[in-house]
Amino acid sequence: MRIDLNCDMGESFGAWTMGQDEAVLPFVTSANVACGFHAGDPRVMLATVRAGVRHGVRVGAHVSLPDLQGFGRREMKVTPDEAHAFTLYQLGALDGVARACGVKLAHVKPHGALYNMAARDAALSSAIAAAVAAFDRALVLFGLAGGALVAAGRAAGLRVAEEAFADRSYEPDGQLTPRGIPGAVLSDPAAAAAQAVALATRGEVVARGGGLLRLRADTICVHGDRPDAAAFARALREALSTAGLRVEAP
Secondary structure, three states: OEEEEEEEEOOOEOOEOOOOHHHHHHHOOEEEEEOOOOOOOHHHHHHHHHHHHHOOOEEEEEEOOOOOOOOOOOOOOOOHHHHHHHHHHHHHHHHHHHHHOOOOOOEEEEOHHHHHHHHHOHHHHHHHHHHHHHHOOOOEEEEEOOOHHHHHHHHOOOEEEEEEEOOEOEOOOOOEOOOOOOOOEOOOHHHHHHHHHHHHHHOEEEOOOOOEEEOOOOEEEEOOOOOOHHHHHHHHHHHHHHOOOEEOOO
């Protein structure tokens, strides 16, 4: 058995710093780099890609709604055509940085509100998948396990990685619990590690309310904006390895 550990990175901006990217990178296998729409700037993008290269981590684009002030976590009314265009725009920006660093982008993962919207909206997810396919069919599309974006990626002929979350609560329908609801984010590293192992080895997670969900997990997200991000990433990596999983990029 194998599993990928991915982390959202490069989310600093100007004089503002977020995350523990350098400390987290030794424990993950895929880095989702912000492309300037919800976070990041050209200098941060370049530094993050260079750090990923140093650590031998696969670099991918973390595309978002154009919402820098709201960190991409506020839903916006966008048309499929708009989503297609801004996905291409962000891919092009990060791809240029990656090529200058001697690497190619490996994957694409939407961020925040765009991620959740695409997980349930077929038209939006198809537009994002079409943009990825038009840009580079070798890119792996990351999406919520069982969601509409995964289905759209497969329909577009892309390789997909169904994503699960170690430190997020799930609703009975397989969607992530909204962050405003108490308990949506698991703060206990031991509980999160146990959830990650159950997802990676058995494909199951206990939903909010107690029901058991069956989910495929090709990659597990490590949130880099946690205050204990580095220790959390280390604990997840150790728990997965102890469970007999090979941790590697898809």
